[in-house]
Amino acid sequence: MILSVNLNSIVADDVYRITEQVNRTTGQYKRLKHHKVDEYRDVPLPARVKQGIEWYADKHGTVDGYLLRHPSDPTRTFPHYHIANQWKQIKKAGQIDIPDGMVVYSLRHFFASNCLTGHRQRALSAAVPSAPGAILGHPGGRPPTRRSALCAE
Numbered sequence: 001m002i003l004s005v006n007l008n009s010i011v012a013d014d015v016y017r018i019t020e021q022v023n024r025t026t027g028q029y030k031r032l033k034h035h036k037v038d039e040y041r042d043v044p045l046p047a048r049v050k051q052g053i054e055w056y057a058d059k060h061g062t063v064d065g066y067l068l069r070h071p072s073d074p075t076r077t078f079p080h081y082h083i084a085n086q087w088k089q090i091k092k093a094g095q096i097d098i099p100d101g102m103v104v105y106s107l108r109h110f111f112a113s114n115c116l117t118g119h120r121q122r123a124l125s126a127a128v129p130s131a132p133g134a135i136l137g138h139p140g141g142r143p144p145t146r147r148s149a150l151c152a153e
Helices: 047-060 082-093 106-115 119-127 131-136
Strands: 010-012 015-018 041-044 073-077
Touching: none
Parallel strands: none
Antiparallel strands: 010 015, 015 041
16 A cells, blocks of 8 residues: 555545556556546545645645655655554554554555445445445445455444
């Protein structure tokens, strides 16, 4: 998982537009997997998440709109391993209670599931059973095959 949040991708109060992803091998931005060059994916942007993005940008600034950049070289993308390393250190130190088996990647599925818990999103999920898969960018909107350790059974 690579985090790449850009202020310019907030296209409405409640919509975040994903237009690119970081290639894990090259560390460079490229088109989304399973999408043509000019295609994008719009995902729900809860108000609290939008406020968090804006707060972080105000406090720490951005580089070309991106919130997270390489810690020692802001011209480079945020390294994919950085948050996972931090996560492991926090868990090992017992600083917060992280359930066994929960990994950072789980947050992706947790986010998609929670985007579908509001009244408007519940209606979307009922009408379009593949909605979580579409939010996650799975080909054809197929539902996630992994379950988040945080999601209620």
